[in-house]
Amino acid sequence: MLPFYEVGGVGQVFVPTQFRDFAPDDVRIKFFTNHDLERPNRIFSHIKRGGVAALSGDSDLISNTVEFINRKKDELVKPSPNQERKGRKRDFKSSDRPRAEKKQSSPLLKLMILVDASGLLQVEPTSDLPYLLELIGENPEANQDCPFLIPVPALKKIQDSLQQPYETDALEKSLVVSENVLPPQSKDTIHLFQQGFWCVKDSLPMEAAVLDLGCGSGILSILAAHRLAGCKPRVLASDILPEAIATTRINLYRFNLYGAQVEVTRAGDLFEPIGNQKFDLIVFNAPWVVARCRSRAEIAIHDENQNTVRRFLAQTQDYLTSCGQVLLGYADHSGQKMITNLETMFETHGFLIQDVFRKRVPTHRSKKKWENITVYRLCGS
Numbered sequence: 001m002l003p004f005y006e007v008g009g010v011g012q013v014f015v016p017t018q019f020r021d022f023a024p025d026d027v028r029i030k031f032f033t034n035h036d037l038e039r040p041n042r043i044f045s046h047i048k049r050g051g052v053a054a055l056s057g058d059s060d061l062i063s064n065t066v067e068f069i070n071r072k073k074d075e076l077v078k079p080s081p082n083q084e085r086k087g088r089k090r091d092f093k094s095s096d097r098p099r100a101e102k103k104q105s106s107p108l109l110k111l112m113i114l115v116d117a118s119g120l121l122q123v124e125p126t127s128d129l130p131y132l133l134e135l136i137g138e139n140p141e142a143n144q145d146c147p148f149l150i151p152v153p154a155l156k157k158i159q160d161s162l163q164q165p166y167e168t169d170a171l172e173k174s175l176v177v178s179e180n181v182l183p184p185q186s187k188d189t190i191h192l193f194q195q196g197f198w199c200v201k202d203s204l205p206m207e208a209a210v211l212d213l214g215c216g217s218g219i220l221s222i223l224a225a226h227r228l229a230g231c232k233p234r235v236l237a238s239d240i241l242p243e244a245i246a247t248t249r250i251n252l253y254r255f256n257l258y259g260a261q262v263e264v265t266r267a268g269d270l271f272e273p274i275g276n277q278k279f280d281l282i283v284f285n286a287p288w289v290v291a292r293c294r295s296r297a298e299i300a301i302h303d304e305n306q307n308t309v310r311r312f313l314a315q316t317q318d319y320l321t322s323c324g325q326v327l328l329g330y331a332d333h334s335g336q337k338m339i340t341n342l343e344t345m346f347e348t349h350g351f352l353i354q355d356v357f358r359k360r361v362p363t364h365r366s367k368k369k370w371e372n373i374t375v376y377r378l379c380g381s
């Protein structure tokens with residue numbers, strides 16, 4: 001499917017990957033601004049004919065339009081094949097029906113807000129929502145300097161998630177997280193990493209180069225900047241998800257750390273965005289559930305066949321200075337065999353376990369009632 005659409009009155013518009021199902025190639029995207037928003041029935045008719053509405057203008061008028069469409073949404077949902085067949089002779093088994101037909105998506109997803117090429121919502125008064133393209137899972141260059149669209153419900157989800165503060169007793173301020181990013185909820189994991197930072201700090205050089213791989217909310221970058229302050233560390237944060245990159249930046253701003261002590265890469269797989277830098281300390285709180293990822297949100301916790309942690313360990317030595325160290329977080333959620341595998345991988349890739357920080361904690365993620373969280377301190381052998 002094409003990511004760019006020609007929209008009258010706007011020009012080329014980018015539709016982000018995860019919303020393309022709501023805007024197939026042949027869909028007509030029509031631009032509606034203030035005076036059209038006063039007649040929401042026109043927008044309703046456009047959606048009823050199968051179109052997508054790109055909205056910009058007064059926020060109250062946009063809210064009224066959303067309410068109007070929401071009230072009449074039953075008229076926009078196509079009758080299900082079951083309803084259509086009522087009174088008609090059944091001509092195929094229900095299991096033959098294509099899956100897409102079984103589940104109807106909300107018509108509100110066809111109401112999309114226009115965002116300009118720089119990421120500013122075209123809503124008055126405008127609200128400051130930085131890194132919007134990354135928060136919806138795209139790299140910043142994906143829109144190729146074109147305006148883009150975001151469905152109203154997706155925008156609301158992001159706005160709501162960024163409103164919820166996560167307190168930790170390790171930091172004086174709260175953090176926020178966006179969709180698909182792991183919230184910093186495990187106090188025990190944070191405490192174990194703190195122990196790790198205290199343990200390594202005296203062995204690090206001044207201006208130590210620290211990498212926080214898989215930064216998620218940015219919690220470990222912020223902890224590193226605080227707990228290793230004595231050696232004035234230069235921290236670099238990276239993650240595979242653009243949503244995590246954006247969330248980390250937002251949290252670093254809250255702690256006045258962005259740019260000064262902590263920098264953030266673009267999103268990418270493991271060391272791919274890092275270039276040829278070397279680090280005195282690499283920190284990775286790895287996904288610990290050995291299972292397939294079925295959604296973007298599971299990328300934070302699922303690692304099928306331990307492929308991510310295996311690739312991490314295979315590449316890490318190339319990015320460590322001669323006395324470089326690793327703090328690796330893992331849990332035995334998927335059983336002792338996975339821990340044995342992990343510790344064998346340490347050996348295979350030339351790591352020695354210097355210290356182990358471990359805590360047994362209650363878990364709600366599996367049938368098991370307890371699991372062990374471990375932070376390993378590793379050095380090259």
Ligand SMILES: C[S@@+](CC[C@H](N)C(=O)[O-])C[C@H]1O[C@@H](n2cnc3c(N)ncnc32)[C@H](O)[C@@H]1O
Pocket residue numbers: 182183184213214215216217218219220238239240241244268269270285286287288299300301308
């Ligand atoms: C367990 S979470 C840890 C998040 C955060 N560091 C924390 O401690 O709360 C694992 C993180 O690794 C990221 N991740 C998973 N696979 C990755 C990969 N191949 N390359 C880079 N990051 C990855 C996930 O997006 C997620 O943010």
